[in-house]
Amino acid sequence: MQFDWTTFVLEVINFLVLVWLLKHFFYKPVLNILDARQERVRAEVARAEQLQQDAEALKAQYEARLADWNKEREQARQQLEQELAQLRAVSTENIKQSLADEEAKARVRGAAITASREAELARQAAGEAYENASAMLRRLATPELTASIVKMFQQDMKALPSAEQEALRKAAQVVESGVTVEIASAHALNDKDLSSISQSLSEVACRPINAVFKLDPELIAGLRVTVGECLLHANLAEELQFFRRQSKYA
Amino acid sequence: MNPEAIDHPVVFYLAGLPVGSTVLTTWGVMIFVVVLAMILTRSLQQTPARGQTIAEGIVATIETAMAEVLPKASVRRVLPFIATLWIFVLVANLVGLIPELHSPTRDLSTTAALAALVFASTHWFGIRSKGLRNYLKHYAEPNIILLPFHITSELTRTLALAVRLFGNMMSLEMAALLVLMIAGFLVPVPLLMLHIIEALVQAYIFGILALIYIAGAIVPNESESDATDPGSSEPAQQLPLLNHKE
Structure with missing residues (x-):
C-alpha cells in the first residue's frame, strides 16, 4: 500500500481528460440524438393526440349526425305511417264505395236480367197462353158467337165516345175518295146483320157507307171493320192479341 | 508472495x-473507453443501429439513475462526471x-x-448551484457547533471512498493471487467470477456515493427549500440518502 503523488496527479489529470473526451465524443452526441428523438416522439405524440382529438371530434360529429339522421328517419317513418294510414283509409273508403257501386250495379244488372228473364218468361207464357187460348177459342168459336159479338158491336157503336165518332167520320170522308170499307168476319154473316152493321156505321159516320164483306177465319169469332185508316175490332183474335200485348208491357 | 503484485x-x-x-x-483504459465510445457513436441516426442502441442504453440508464437523485435541471450538468466515474471505475476494475x-x-x-x-466536484457543483455564501452556510446548520463535525464528515467520507475501493479491489486481487499460488490453475475461476461481480458492485457503489454527495451539495435542505423554491425540492423520501455518511 503505497501512495504516489505523481500517480495521484496524473490520475486526476487522466480522469479529467477522460471526462472531457467522453463528454464531447460520447455523452453530448448521444444526448443530442436522444433529445432529438424525444422531441420527435413528443411531436408525434402531440400529432397523434391532435389526430385523436380530431378523430373524437369527427366521431362526435358523426354520432350527432347519426342521431339527427335517426331522429329524421323516425320522423319520416312516423309521417310515412300517417300518410299510409290516411292513404289506406282513403283507399279503403274508395274500395268500399267502389264495391258498393259495383254491388248496386250488379244488383241493378241482376234485377234487369231478372226482369228481362221474367219478361221473357212472361212473353213466353203469354205466347203459350195466347196459343192455348187461341186453340181453345178456335174450338169454341161458332157462328152464334160471332152473331153475339155482332150484336155487342152494334150496341157499342151506339155508345161510341164522341172522339172516336169524330175519327170515324173523318175516316169515312176519305172513303168517299175511293177507299172501300171492309167488314171481315170469322163466320159468314147474314144479310140482316150486314145491313145492320152498315146502318150503324152510317149513323156514326153521318153518311151512307157501302161495305165489302170478307171472311177471315183468323179472327176466331167476331168481326173487324176497316174504314180507311180506322179499324174497329170486335173479335176474339184481336182481344187475344190485346191481352198478349198487355202482358208484354206488364 | 510476489511484491510485484502489490507494488506499482x-x-x-x-x-x-x-x-x-x-x-x-x-x-x-482511457484509450479503450474513448475508442469504444467513438465506435459506438460513429454514425448516429434517428433509427439506431446496434452500437448506437448500446450507447444510448448506457447514457439513458445513467441519466435515469441520476434523475432519481438529482434535480432535473442538474442532471445534464453532472452527468459527464458521474457517468465517466461509473464507466472508468467499472472498466478499471475489470482490467484486473x-x-x-x-x-x-x-x-x-x-x-x-x-x-x-x-x-472537489461536490463543492464545485454545490457552489455553482447555491452560490458560495449559501453553500458554505450549510456547514453551520443547524448550529455552528456542528461545523467541525461537518468538516470531519467531508474528509472522512472522502477518505472512506478512496480506501473502500482500493481495499476491495486490492484484497480481491490478492485473494485470487493467493488461491492461484496455492491451489493451481483452474481453482481461482470462481474467484474471478466473484471479481466481475465485485467490480460491478464497487463501481456502482463508488458512483452512487459520488452522486449522493453531489446531490447533497446541490439540493437545498428542507429549510432552504421552504424559504426559496418549494417546487424545486426533491421528494422527502430522498433526504435520508443525502445525509448518507460512509
Missing part, C-alpha cells in the same frame, strides 16, 4: 516524472481480469485521486 513499479519517466504501471493501465494486468483501482493513488475529484 515505475515503467518510464516523463519529463522527469516517474510513470508507473497504474498510469499506463489507466491510459490504456486480464492476465499480466492490474486494476488501476487497486492503487491507492488512483482511488485517492478519484475520491479527491469527487470531493
Whole structure:
C-alpha cells in the first residue's frame, strides 16, 4: 500500500481528460440524438393526440349526425305511417264505395236480367197462353158467337165516345175518295146483320157507307171493320192479341 | 508472495516524472473507453443501429439513475462526471481480469485521486448551484457547533471512498493471487467470477456515493427549500440518502 503523488496527479489529470473526451465524443452526441428523438416522439405524440382529438371530434360529429339522421328517419317513418294510414283509409273508403257501386250495379244488372228473364218468361207464357187460348177459342168459336159479338158491336157503336165518332167520320170522308170499307168476319154473316152493321156505321159516320164483306177465319169469332185508316175490332183474335200485348208491357 | 503484485513499479519517466504501471493501465483504459465510445457513436441516426442502441442504453440508464437523485435541471450538468466515474471505475476494475494486468483501482493513488475529484466536484457543483455564501452556510446548520463535525464528515467520507475501493479491489486481487499460488490453475475461476461481480458492485457503489454527495451539495435542505423554491425540492423520501455518511 503505497501512495504516489505523481500517480495521484496524473490520475486526476487522466480522469479529467477522460471526462472531457467522453463528454464531447460520447455523452453530448448521444444526448443530442436522444433529445432529438424525444422531441420527435413528443411531436408525434402531440400529432397523434391532435389526430385523436380530431378523430373524437369527427366521431362526435358523426354520432350527432347519426342521431339527427335517426331522429329524421323516425320522423319520416312516423309521417310515412300517417300518410299510409290516411292513404289506406282513403283507399279503403274508395274500395268500399267502389264495391258498393259495383254491388248496386250488379244488383241493378241482376234485377234487369231478372226482369228481362221474367219478361221473357212472361212473353213466353203469354205466347203459350195466347196459343192455348187461341186453340181453345178456335174450338169454341161458332157462328152464334160471332152473331153475339155482332150484336155487342152494334150496341157499342151506339155508345161510341164522341172522339172516336169524330175519327170515324173523318175516316169515312176519305172513303168517299175511293177507299172501300171492309167488314171481315170469322163466320159468314147474314144479310140482316150486314145491313145492320152498315146502318150503324152510317149513323156514326153521318153518311151512307157501302161495305165489302170478307171472311177471315183468323179472327176466331167476331168481326173487324176497316174504314180507311180506322179499324174497329170486335173479335176474339184481336182481344187475344190485346191481352198478349198487355202482358208484354206488364 | 510476489511484491510485484502489490507494488506499482515505475515503467518510464516523463519529463522527469516517474510513470508507473497504474498510469499506463489507466491510459490504456482511457484509450479503450474513448475508442469504444467513438465506435459506438460513429454514425448516429434517428433509427439506431446496434452500437448506437448500446450507447444510448448506457447514457439513458445513467441519466435515469441520476434523475432519481438529482434535480432535473442538474442532471445534464453532472452527468459527464458521474457517468465517466461509473464507466472508468467499472472498466478499471475489470482490467484486473486480464492476465499480466492490474486494476488501476487497486492503487491507492488512483482511488485517492478519484475520491479527491469527487470531493472537489461536490463543492464545485454545490457552489455553482447555491452560490458560495449559501453553500458554505450549510456547514453551520443547524448550529455552528456542528461545523467541525461537518468538516470531519467531508474528509472522512472522502477518505472512506478512496480506501473502500482500493481495499476491495486490492484484497480481491490478492485473494485470487493467493488461491492461484496455492491451489493451481483452474481453482481461482470462481474467484474471478466473484471479481466481475465485485467490480460491478464497487463501481456502482463508488458512483452512487459520488452522486449522493453531489446531490447533497446541490439540493437545498428542507429549510432552504421552504424559504426559496418549494417546487424545486426533491421528494422527502430522498433526504435520508443525502445525509448518507460512509
